[in-house]
Amino acid sequence: MANPGMYTALTLLILVSCCRCSMWEWGPDLEGPWCAKRPFGEQCCDDRNDDCSVPILGTECYCDVFCNATAYDCCPDYWSLCHGITRRPSPTPFTTLPPRTTRFPSSITRNDCVKDGITFNPGEKLQDNCNECICEVYAGPPRRYEWRCADDVCLIRPSKIDAVNHGGHSxxxxxxxxxxxxxxxxxxxxxxxxxxxxxxxxxxxxxxxxxxxxxxxxxxxxxxxxxxxxxxxxxxxxxxxxxxxxxxxxxxxxxxxxxxxxxxxxxxxxxxxxxxxxxxxxxxxxxxxxxxxxxxxxxxxxxxxxxxxxxxxxxxxxxxxxxxxxxxxxxxxxxxxxxxxxxxxxxxxxxxxxxxxxxxxxxxxxxxxxxxxxxxxxxxxxxxxxxxxxxxxxxxxxxxxxxxxxxxxxxxxxxxxxxxxxxxxxxxxxxxxxxxxxxxxxxxxxxxxxxxxxxxxAWGKVTGDVRLRRLLQRNRRRRISSGKKFRSLRTCGRKQRRRNGGRCRRHKKKHKKQKKKLFEKL
Missing domain, CATH: 3.90.70.10 (Cysteine proteinases)
Structure with missing residues (x-):
């Protein structure tokens, strides 16, 4: 049986040496906290523990020792929190995690990110009408991958189309x-x-x-x-x-x-x-x-x-x-x-x-x-x-x-x-x-x-062509003279008609005045 002290020393040696390797780095936008958000006493995990993870950018990062064994999928604050090693973040303003190819959490039993018979990987996106969907971990139970979509109201809604077409509408x-x-x-x-x-x-x-x-x-x-x-x-x-x-x-x-x-x-x-x-x-x-x-x-x-x-x-x-x-x-x-x-x-x-x-x-x-x-x-x-x-x-x-x-x-x-x-x-x-x-x-x-x-x-006007301007004015005058623009304005009462011999003289004058005013505008 191996000496426990020797095992611990060997583990630290591997971790420190990996820090000096050329590895993927995160930007300052992902400094955390990540592992620090886990429950107290479960922030850092020994050996391989696929449940020792935190959701990040549509996938997961890990807080166990195995996170750097084969593919680098440690959380950004794993080194500082779990080993006291300060790593300088990349100056790149935004970070996108690379796809994880060698590690699949054993506790996640299925992938429900399926569209039109095609299975999508964690972190992949698609457009569903007016909403963007991303394949993310669903905490469960059971834990699985499934779509997380925006909830905007779409302009075209198939359910409304069916309801109109089968609802007896005109x-x-x-x-x-x-x-x-x-x-x-x-x-x-x-x-x-x-x-x-x-x-x-x-x-x-x-x-x-x-x-x-x-x-x-x-x-x-x-x-x-x-x-x-x-x-x-x-x-x-x-x-x-x-x-x-x-x-x-x-x-x-x-x-x-x-x-x-x-x-x-x-x-x-x-x-x-x-x-x-x-x-x-x-x-x-x-x-x-x-x-x-x-x-x-x-x-x-x-x-x-x-x-x-x-x-x-x-x-x-x-x-x-x-x-x-x-x-x-x-x-x-x-x-x-x-x-x-x-x-x-x-x-x-x-x-x-x-x-x-x-x-x-x-x-x-x-x-x-x-x-x-x-x-x-x-x-x-x-x-x-x-x-x-x-x-x-x-x-x-x-x-x-x-x-x-x-x-x-x-x-x-x-x-x-x-x-x-x-x-x-x-x-x-x-x-x-x-x-x-x-x-x-x-x-x-x-x-x-x-x-x-x-x-x-409204009626149109011509600015430069004298012939067309006269044509418009002539046709417009013909419309006005034929009475198509104004109805009779005889709205006076019975008493006023008796005073005026059965006619609404004041309104006739108003009618002529409106016509004259309109002609002046032409």
Whole structure:
């Protein structure tokens, strides 16, 4: 039998000699405590003890003598705590433990880190939708390796898709590869982008639309003004719906008012990069300030200033001066002042279904702001109504935000059960792979998700081309003269009509005054 003193001396000799060897070192970020966190009396273990370990960086380090026998897997404070030997940590600021290949704790009976039939090693990571998972030791009992995943709420949730599709709802849901892997918080931040309306904007007095004709059961601006309604764009991962919807409505109105003489698509990137007064670019913006910029500064075409923020998630620096008259575009094309378009002051419509329909039918698409809730991202087809499937879940599962889109028409859907679903046709800005080729239908007449609460219209303006400017003014005057912009303002009472011989003279004067004031703005 060997002498115990000789064994102890031999062990220390091996340890000290190993300290002088070229071994893997840890950085100052891992100085500990590690072994010192173990229960008193069990901090340092003799011989081999596979339970004498501490979790570290998704794997384990050890506090027994065997930790340096074959593969270096000692805890960073093992030498100082167990042997009183001070080792200088590596100057490297961060440390990643190397994979342990020669030691597998005998007390761990199985590895549950399996995905799609593939077994992962301790410390390995994978991405599960919007959550990152790492294979770590589970203390048990029994002790085993299993996945530890983040707990973020994902934007696309297969359980919600199944619940919508099999729950008797008026719409269908689907998975989108462009949205897979994003959290719900990411969706609100990067896929929307319209700030809630300020109090003074909400108080904006709406116009009254004259309702003097029968409104059809269905209408589509793409059919009435063929080739004049601009296609759906994709804002990508940039909260820029405030810029996309404003420039899209202005583009459509210019095409319609010019009777096809102007078919240019206005640049949302120009507005995104250059309209910086209290706007936050890809983090959101206000609609009233977007229209102010269109009215005062104007916006060039998409061909001149192409969209790039969807890939960078940044608005970028403005590359066009506010009063630039010549030079080159960001795209390299020649800058033309006549291709910088403006808009008149926007006007608000009353939140009445028929008045919104009449405005779209007479003058073209309008801009609408609505509240996007957690299930809308998964919309595929049908007439959208909020499913409210997350009503019993935590608030973080029901995050919502505001989004702005174009309303381009309406219609009616009759179900096999005999139900009638009235809907708006809206153009989104998430690309043509989303929804019904980039469009969606949403319940009409019930202010679903506030879609009818704040609806905006505007007319376009031309700055450089005199011929086009006169064409727009002539067509606009014809609309006003035909009474399509104003309804009768005869709102006086019975007594006043008797005094005025059955007429509301004061209101007629007000009507003429409003017309004259509008003409002066043109």
């Amino acid at each position: 719409w269908k849901a689907a998975n989108y590869s462009s949205l897979w892997g994003l959290s719900l918080q990411d969706g609100v931040k990067y896929r929307l982008g319209t700030f809630p309306l300020e109090v003074n904007v909400v108080r904006m007095t709406p116009i009254r639309v004259k309702l003097d004709e029968v409104i059809p059961e269905s209408f589509d601006a793409r059919v009435k003004w063929k080739d004049l309604i601009h296609p759906v764009m994709d804002q990508g991962n940039c909260g820029a719906s405030w810029a996309f919807s404003s420039t899209a409505v202005a583009s459509d109105r210019l095409s319609i008012e010019s009777e096809g003489a102007i078919k240019d698509e206005l640049s949302p990137q120009h507005m995104l990069s250059c309209d910086v007064d209290k706007q936050l670019g890809c983090e959101g913006g206000y609609l009233d300030r977007a229209w102010w910029y269109l009215r005062k500064r104007g916006v060039v075409t998409e061909a001149c200033y192409p969209y790039t923020s969807g890939q960078t998630t940044k608005a970028g620096d403005c590359q066009i001066a506010p009063r630039q008259r010549q030079g080159t575009c960001p795209s390299g094309a020649i800058y033309k002042i006549e291709k910088r378009y403006k808009a008149t002051p926007p006007y608000r419509l009353r939140p009445l279904e028929r008045e919104i329909m009449k405005e779209v039918m007479d003058n073209g698409p309008v801009q609408a702001t609505f509240q996007v809730k957690e299930d809308f991202y998964m919309y595929k087809s049908g007439v959208y109504r909020y499913s409210n499937l997350s009503r019993d879940e935590a608030p973080e599962n029901r995050l919502s935000g505001y989004h702005s889109v174009r309303i381009i028409g309406w219609g009616v859907e009759r179900t096999p059960q005999g139900d009638i679903n009235k809907y708006w046709i809206c153009a989104n800005s998430w690309g043509t792979d989303w929804g019904e080729n980039g469009y969606f239908r949403i319940a009409r007449g019930v202010n679903e998700s506030d879609i009818e609460s704040y609806v905006i219209g």
